[in-house]
Amino acid sequence: MDLNFTAEEQAFREEVRAFLSARLPAEISRKVLGGKRMEKNDFVAWQKILHQQGWGAVAWPTNYGGTGWNPVQQHIFEEECADAGAPMQLPFGLKMVAPVIMAFGNAAQQQRFLPRIIDGTDWWCQGYSEPGSGSDLASLSTRAHRVESADGDHYVVNGQKTWNTLGQYADWIFCLVRTSSEGRQQAGISFLLIDMKTPGITVRPIIMMDGEHEINEVWFEDVRVPTANLIGEENKGWTYAKFLLGHERTGIAGVGRSKRELQKLKELAKQESADGRPLIEDQRFRDRIAQVELELMALEITNLRVISAEGEKQRAPGPEASILKIKGSEIQQMLTELQMQALGHYALPYLPEALDADWKGDPMMPAYADDAASLSGHYFNYRKTSIYGGSNEIQKNIISQMILGL
Amino acid sequence: MNFNYTEEQLALQDTLRRFIAKDYAFEHRRALANSADGFDRAAWKTFADFGILALPFPEDFGGLNGNAVDTMLVMEMLGRGLALEPYVSSVVLCGGMIRDAGSQAQKEALLPAIAGGEMMLALAHHEAGGRYALDRVATTAAANGNGWQLDGAKAVVLGAPSADKFLVSARDGQGLSLFLVDAGAPGLTLRGYPTQDGARAADIKMAGVQVGPDALVGAAGDALASIERGIDYANAALCAEAVGIMSALNEITLEYLKTRKQFGQPIGKFQALQHRMADMVIATEQARSMATLAAVRADSADAAARSRAVAAAKAYVTQSARLVGQQAVQLHGGMGVVDELNVGHYFKRLTMIGLTFGDADYHLGKFSDTLLAA
Numbered sequence: 001m002d003l004n005f006t007a008e009e010q011a012f013r014e015e016v017r018a019f020l021s022a023r024l025p026a027e028i029s030r031k032v033l034g035g036k037r038m039e040k041n042d043f044v045a046w047q048k049i050l051h052q053q054g055w056g057a058v059a060w061p062t063n064y065g066g067t068g069w070n071p072v073q074q075h076i077f078e079e080e081c082a083d084a085g086a087p088m089q090l091p092f093g094l095k096m097v098a099p100v101i102m103a104f105g106n107a108a109q110q111q112r113f114l115p116r117i118i119d120g121t122d123w124w125c126q127g128y129s130e131p132g133s134g135s136d137l138a139s140l141s142t143r144a145h146r147v148e149s150a151d152g153d154h155y156v157v158n159g160q161k162t163w164n165t166l167g168q169y170a171d172w173i174f175c176l177v178r179t180s181s182e183g184r185q186q187a188g189i190s191f192l193l194i195d196m197k198t199p200g201i202t203v204r205p206i207i208m209m210d211g212e213h214e215i216n217e218v219w220f221e222d223v224r225v226p227t228a229n230l231i232g233e234e235n236k237g238w239t240y241a242k243f244l245l246g247h248e249r250t251g252i253a254g255v256g257r258s259k260r261e262l263q264k265l266k267e268l269a270k271q272e273s274a275d276g277r278p279l280i281e282d283q284r285f286r287d288r289i290a291q292v293e294l295e296l297m298a299l300e301i302t303n304l305r306v307i308s309a310e311g312e313k314q315r316a317p318g319p320e321a322s323i324l325k326i327k328g329s330e331i332q333q334m335l336t337e338l339q340m341q342a343l344g345h346y347a348l349p350y351l352p353e354a355l356d357a358d359w360k361g362d363p364m365m366p367a368y369a370d371d372a373a374s375l376s377g378h379y380f381n382y383r384k385t386s387i388y389g390g391s392n393e394i395q396k397n398i399i400s401q402m403i404l405g406l
Numbered sequence: 407m408n409f410n411y412t413e414e415q416l417a418l419q420d421t422l423r424r425f426i427a428k429d430y431a432f433e434h435r436r437a438l439a440n441s442a443d444g445f446d447r448a449a450w451k452t453f454a455d456f457g458i459l460a461l462p463f464p465e466d467f468g469g470l471n472g473n474a475v476d477t478m479l480v481m482e483m484l485g486r487g488l489a490l491e492p493y494v495s496s497v498v499l500c501g502g503m504i505r506d507a508g509s510q511a512q513k514e515a516l517l518p519a520i521a522g523g524e525m526m527l528a529l530a531h532h533e534a535g536g537r538y539a540l541d542r543v544a545t546t547a548a549a550n551g552n553g554w555q556l557d558g559a560k561a562v563v564l565g566a567p568s569a570d571k572f573l574v575s576a577r578d579g580q581g582l583s584l585f586l587v588d589a590g591a592p593g594l595t596l597r598g599y600p601t602q603d604g605a606r607a608a609d610i611k612m613a614g615v616q617v618g619p620d621a622l623v624g625a626a627g628d629a630l631a632s633i634e635r636g637i638d639y640a641n642a643a644l645c646a647e648a649v650g651i652m653s654a655l656n657e658i659t660l661e662y663l664k665t666r667k668q669f670g671q672p673i674g675k676f677q678a679l680q681h682r683m684a685d686m687v688i689a690t691e692q693a694r695s696m697a698t699l700a701a702v703r704a705d706s707a708d709a710a711a712r713s714r715a716v717a718a719a720k721a722y723v724t725q726s727a728r729l730v731g732q733q734a735v736q737l738h739g740g741m742g743v744v745d746e747l748n749v750g751h752y753f754k755r756l757t758m759i760g761l762t763f764g765d766a767d768y769h770l771g772k773f774s775d776t777l778l779a780a
């Protein structure tokens with residue numbers, strides 16, 4: 001048993017740090033660290049920089065341009081990126097659709113899509129959930145029926161997807177669609193790649209309770225999708241989707257980002273004064289910080305244990321990922337809650353303009369309230385983390401069924 | 407012991423319930439939150455007609471002589487309606503402080519005007535850096551031939567943008583004192599903004615603001631006790647508002663559990679969610695009990711007993727509200743986090759109530775400190 005990183009892992013960490021300090025644009029990291037509103041180009045620009053370095057897809061195998069890093073290296077990379085204030089690499093292309101294309105797509109699809117994902121050209125969004133099908137995804141009803149025509153066979157897609165994260169920027173959407181209503185629900189689902197510019201697609205914003213536009217509805221009305229965009233076999237989409245869910249688990253715990261936010265919480269608690277002393281000297285509040293830190297320490301080791309087991313190929317990442325999802329999301333939520341609480345009176349103002357990167361602050365308000373103006377919004381926004389990606393209730397069902405056999 | 411409301415109280419409750427349902431529907435409320443004032447002046451007039459703006463004042467000053475239990479009942483209904491009107495800051499808090507500490511002349515000038523809906527007040531007391539402690543005031547009042555000159559800054563003054571006058575706390579030679587200041591007084595600047603729950607507040611700066619000899623409320627140096635009493639009264643009211651919101655959220659969530667289907671059945675069939683919903687209902691009933699205790703004690707002449715009960719209630723209700731608010735969102739899945747549905751708005755208001763005039767930790771600490779004295 002040894003909880004220290006090896007000399008090679010330490011050296012790797014130094015290499016990542018050196019790269020980040022040289023190449024991460026300051027205007028981007030300022031936004032991330034200050035909790036400012038991110039724009040499409042912040043994500044894209046960073047992806048392009050990573051790609052130039054050969055680090056565009058840390059979890060991909062080398063034959064597709066990935067780093068081939070082992071899970072511990074990937075973990076170190078994510079931790080250092082979070083600490084430095086790098087934008088999160090959005091999972092939809094890199095971690096969700098790409099592994100499916102690699103495993104089940106044909107050579108033409110691999111050549112067409114993968115290079116444009118890794119170099120930041122194409123922005124992907126995930127089209128799984130529907131208004132009537134959230135936790136019970138297999139009940140989905142967006143239909144695709146196959147038609148033959150002179151200009152090539154294609155599917156005609158009708159229906160509605162919802163909750164599509166950052167779909168307003170997307171060039172492509174990967175969808176689960178119903179191609180058959182015979183037999184089990186799961187047996188009639190196909191996995192389609194759809195160009196967002198196709199006629200008949202309408203994207204409508206959904207505003208979240210923090211007032212921000214992060215998710216969308218996507219409507220399909222007689223949308224023609226070439227059959228060449230079908231992944232694998234028709235009616236086998238559920239298998240591919242399940243593969244995807246069990247595939248990519250590093251990063252799900254969000255340990256790196258939570259460590260950074262814990263640090264921010266401590267800073268806030270030093271700046272806020274409570275009855276003439278720094279809030280951090282208030283035992284009751286300090287204990288709350290300590291408690292969340294204990295949770296995070298435990299999760300960090302749990303995460304490394306899962307990752308190492310995966311690395312040694314003892315077994316595939318399995319239902320224990322549910323533990324990481326549940327604890328990871330709870331810790332993120334606790335951190336946003338305590339950050340909000342630390343602010344005292346200044347948790348109340350709603351200043352969406354304060355999310356602009358170039359906001360100069362307000363001379364009326366105490367200087368530290370400027371940076372804090374977004375924190376209550378984050379608390380409200382982060383209620384999502386126990387809902388999306390398989391709600392925490394569904395994760396507990398997975399643990400009780402798959403691990404415990406109940 | 408008697409936990410029943412009187413006939414009059416039930417009638418008032420009914421009136422407010424119907425008003426909220428008919429004239430204060432959620433979409434109307436959304437439009438109000440986005441309007442310049444951030445609340446409904448017509449509703450304020452209606453509140454005057456209903457008598458709720460006069461509720462806590464003596465009959466001699468146009469009031470209805472109501473007690474804190476009457477206020478509780480009103481607040482519970484305003485909570486259900488997510489009312490944006492500055493009822494707590496103007497009527498409960500400032501009106502209550504004028505009633506308890508004001509001179510005869512001040513009461514005559516202000517209480518009937520508040521009761522009639524012609525005047526709004528806001529308490530400018532808390533300051534940045536003081537957090538929730540009530541005696542941390544750096545604003546100064548320098549006596550001069552014409553009264554006092556006020557200098558300082560106040561943080562997140564609730565209801566400030568619509569206030570005609572402020573009750574400003576400041577330190578003079580005697581200690582902490584309270585002054586009435588016109589919103590338009592030269593030297594007073596105001597930076598207004600919406601709050602997370604759609605209401606309005608402002609940061610206020612005072613530079614050489616001159617007030618006359620009649621501006622002093624209560625005896626010089628005596629303000630702390632009045633402020634403590636006023637804030638206790640307001641916190642008791644906020645507890646009732648939270649209970650109103652929690653009841654509404656429970657009804658909405660229960661309905662959702664019965665109607666939202668996944669896996670071929672209403673999600674309310676899943677025992678995990680049944681237990682969660684049961685926890686929410688338990689928390690709300692317990693919170694209702696504490697809010698009732700706070701209301702009954704809020705009128706007590708015994709300041710220590712009053713403060714202790716209100717601190718206990720505010721700590722407890724805030725903890726319950728956190729559970730109910732978070733779980734109402736969770737059980738709605740994606741629908742819980744959207745702006746379109748009222749659930750998120752109830753949750754935001756509950757959260758802000760918990761952070762107003764002391765958070766749960768502050769009140770738990772206040773209560774906990776009384777154990778040393780016992």
Ligand SMILES: Cc1cc2nc3c(=O)[nH]c(=O)nc-3n(C[C@H](O)[C@H](O)[C@H](O)COP(=O)(O)OP(=O)(O)OC[C@H]3O[C@@H](n4cnc5c(N)ncnc54)[C@H](O)[C@@H]3O)c2cc1C
Pocket residue numbers: 125126127128129131132133134135136162163164165166215384387388389390391392393394397666668669673676678679736737738739740741743
């Ligand atoms: C911010 C955000 C971003 C999202 N981004 C995307 C995206 O990009 N692409 C995409 O396809 N989807 C996305 N989603 C959708 C997300 O995956 C769903 O919200 C989630 O699966 C839950 O589905 P639902 O919202 O329909 O809730 P429901 O499934 O209706 O669930 C309601 C409640 O019932 C509980 N519940 C349901 N079934 C059970 C059960 N069997 N046992 C116990 N409890 C149960 C749930 O846990 C929840 O508390 C996003 C959601 C959010 C909030």
